[in-house]
Amino acid sequence: MLSENLVKAFNAQINAEMWSSNLYLSMSVYFAQNGYDGMASWMRAQSKEELDHAYEMIDFVIKRNGNVEIGQINVVPTAWGSVLEVFEHVYQHECHVSKLIDDLLDVAIKENDKAAQNFINKFVDEQVEEESTAQTIVDRIKMMNGHNLIYLDDKLGERK
Numbered sequence: 001m002l003s004e005n006l007v008k009a010f011n012a013q014i015n016a017e018m019w020s021s022n023l024y025l026s027m028s029v030y031f032a033q034n035g036y037d038g039m040a041s042w043m044r045a046q047s048k049e050e051l052d053h054a055y056e057m058i059d060f061v062i063k064r065n066g067n068v069e070i071g072q073i074n075v076v077p078t079a080w081g082s083v084l085e086v087f088e089h090v091y092q093h094e095c096h097v098s099k100l101i102d103d104l105l106d107v108a109i110k111e112n113d114k115a116a117q118n119f120i121n122k123f124v125d126e127q128v129e130e131e132s133t134a135q136t137i138v139d140r141i142k143m144m145n146g147h148n149l150i151y152l153d154d155k156l157g158e159r160k
Contacts, residue, residue: 038157
């Protein structure tokens with residue numbers, strides 16, 4: 001059974017994952033409305049991935065007899081700047097999510113819950129990849145200096 005502190009921490013993270021899903025969905029809509037169908041598709045996949053994380057955490061908490069409470073999801077931004085600015089925001093957000101996951105792991109460590117630590121560690125590992133991917137996209141956009149963004153749009157659209 002999960003401790004009360006861990007249940008609270010998981011519920012907060014579930015809420016954060018759902019907010020992240022909405023954030024990326026908002027970015028997807030922005031790209032779609034501005035003719036970047038590949039980037040829109042990539043962001044939609046990101047949105048689904050964040051929602052899947054929330055579902056995984058919900059299932060874990062339920063399996064451990066914790067009480068899942070779905071909280072209110074705050075409004076996400078709907079206006080974005082350049083393609084570079086959007087992906088810089090993605091990178092910053094992924095760094096923020098990494099901190100949230102680290103904080104969740106810290107609670108599991110403090111509570112000496114090995115099963116929760118093991119479960120959370122996969123998200124720690126995944127965040128390394130998420131930050132790296134976002135940083136690579138930012139770097140490529142900067143190298144393009146605002147040119148040939150349609151090439152990047154096509155490449156990002158290949159994501160399944």
